[in-house]
Amino acid sequence: MRCHYEVLGVETTASSEDIKKAYKKLALRFHPDKNQDDQEEAKKKFQEIGESYETLMDPQERSWYDQHRESLLRPEGEDGDNLGVNLFPFFSSSAYEGCFDSEKEVNFYSVYEELFRSIYKEDKEYVHDTEEYPHFGGEESPPEIWQAFYSFFSAYSSPRSFSWLDQYDTRQAENRRIARLMEKENKKFRDEARKERNELVRELVKFIRKKDKRVKAFNEGLKEKAALNAAKTKEWQKKQLLERAALLEEAQSSIRLEDMEDEIQYIESMYSSDEDEDAMYCRVCDVDFSNKRQKKNHLKSQSHLKAQELSYSTSSVPEVPAEEGEEETENPEQYEHCSVCDMQLKASETMDKHVKSKGHRDHASRLLNASRTSCSKPKGGKKKRGDEAKIGGEGDSLSCATCQEVFPSRNRLFSHIKELNHALRL
Numbered sequence: 001m002r003c004h005y006e007v008l009g010v011e012t013t014a015s016s017e018d019i020k021k022a023y024k025k026l027a028l029r030f031h032p033d034k035n036q037d038d039q040e041e042a043k044k045k046f047q048e049i050g051e052s053y054e055t056l057m058d059p060q061e062r063s064w065y066d067q068h069r070e071s072l073l074r075p076e077g078e079d080g081d082n083l084g085v086n087l088f089p090f091f092s093s094s095a096y097e098g099c100f101d102s103e104k105e106v107n108f109y110s111v112y113e114e115l116f117r118s119i120y121k122e123d124k125e126y127v128h129d130t131e132e133y134p135h136f137g138g139e140e141s142p143p144e145i146w147q148a149f150y151s152f153f154s155a156y157s158s159p160r161s162f163s164w165l166d167q168y169d170t171r172q173a174e175n176r177r178i179a180r181l182m183e184k185e186n187k188k189f190r191d192e193a194r195k196e197r198n199e200l201v202r203e204l205v206k207f208i209r210k211k212d213k214r215v216k217a218f219n220e221g222l223k224e225k226a227a228l229n230a231a232k233t234k235e236w237q238k239k240q241l242l243e244r245a246a247l248l249e250e251a252q253s254s255i256r257l258e259d260m261e262d263e264i265q266y267i268e269s270m271y272s273s274d275e276d277e278d279a280m281y282c283r284v285c286d287v288d289f290s291n292k293r294q295k296k297n298h299l300k301s302q303s304h305l306k307a308q309e310l311s312y313s314t315s316s317v318p319e320v321p322a323e324e325g326e327e328e329t330e331n332p333e334q335y336e337h338c339s340v341c342d343m344q345l346k347a348s349e350t351m352d353k354h355v356k357s358k359g360h361r362d363h364a365s366r367l368l369n370a371s372r373t374s375c376s377k378p379k380g381g382k383k384k385r386g387d388e389a390k391i392g393g394e395g396d397s398l399s400c401a402t403c404q405e406v407f408p409s410r411n412r413l414f415s416h417i418k419e420l421n422h423a424l425r426l
Contacts, residue, residue: 003069004051004052004056005052007048007052008056009022019053019056047093061206072092083197084197085122088200090112090204093211096108108212113138116136120132136149141214146212146214150205156201156205162189162193162197167185170182170183282304283420285298285304365404398412403420403422
């Protein structure tokens with residue numbers, strides 16, 4: 001294994017910018033595509049340059065490398081038994097160079113599987129009841145196998161005592177106090193060695209994880225799933241927004257339709273005909289109503305029915321002229337009753353004269369006015385049309401010759417005469 005600084009041709013104090021410049025220069029020089037004559041050697045050189053660049057550009061890895069550089073560069077087998085199996089040679093791609101071919105008996109996975117089996121055997125010699133460590137597995141191993149391996153060894157803690165590194169023999173202590181001091185110093189050496197061994201194994205696991213194609217493929221699959229889920233979530237959110245927009249548009253359309261209907265009703269009320277006004281007017285009691293329900297209730301009231309009966313009693317039945325050659329027949333025995341004056345009259349001619357008399361008309365007018373006074377005006381009702389005619393009318397007034405009631409228009413007068421039979425005989 002060569003020193004990473006030596007591979008890139010930089011000093012140990014080189015900055016990140018210096019390392020980048022050196023890497024770009026060497027990568028262009030030793031790229032396999034530019035070395036057609038010796039592609040195999042160029043490929044090895046290019047791979048070594050890339051590995052050195054990755055290590056030195058990571059601040060944590062560079063710090064660890066600087067601390068253990070001498071141990072990593074020490075020839076294999078030299079002083080490698082103090083902490084156990086020498087792991088430093090396996091921090092280089094040369095340990096598995098050309099071994100990614102799964103068809104070969106010795107490949108990337110078999111190399112590190114054998115290495116971690118050796119670590120397990122080492123630990124088992126000191127702690128016999130230690131459970132078997134997870135296997136590294138092969139290229140086709142399911143994720144459960146290699147995930148368990150990385151989970152265990154990423155938090156590796158050696159169970160060995162490292163007592164062979166003791167610097168003092170407590171059996172040779174002069175007294176118990178000296179023995180305790182010796183034991184304390186020995187424990188310090190053991191703890192340092194255990195810590196170093198644990199860190200070494202964990203760093204090796206990080207190195208292997210970066211090179212493991214299974215991990216790379218698994219991470220790519222996770223990225224694809226995450227992208228797919230993000231696309232589905234975005235599509236669902238877009239669908240929700242469209243549905244909400246449609247509901248909002250529907251609600252706004254409904255509001256606009258209601259406003260339009262109100263506007264139409266207002267316009268219709270502004271341009272309503274006289275017939276609509278007449279439908280809200282009671283000619284008998286001379287009262288206007290704001291709606292049909294009020295008028296309907298009024299027509300059923302006792303005050304209106306009484307006023308209507310009095311109005312009918314003041315009317316005279318129009319006489320139809322007899323045709324030529326026909327003679328009028330009179331029944332001398334027939335009697336007629338005037339309900340207004342409470343009088344019994346003998347003949348129809350006498351009744352006609354009585355109805356036209358001043359006394360009958362005065363009596364009928366008094367009863368009609370008394371009945372109208374008893375009719376209560378509906379809440380929110382308008383002014384009486386007779387009063388409006390008296391106040392605002394101009395020119396000749398239109399009145400009924402039978403009951404002397406005044407009307408603002410000829411249409412109202414004719415409707416009154418037709419409804420109450422107040423037509424005079426000719």
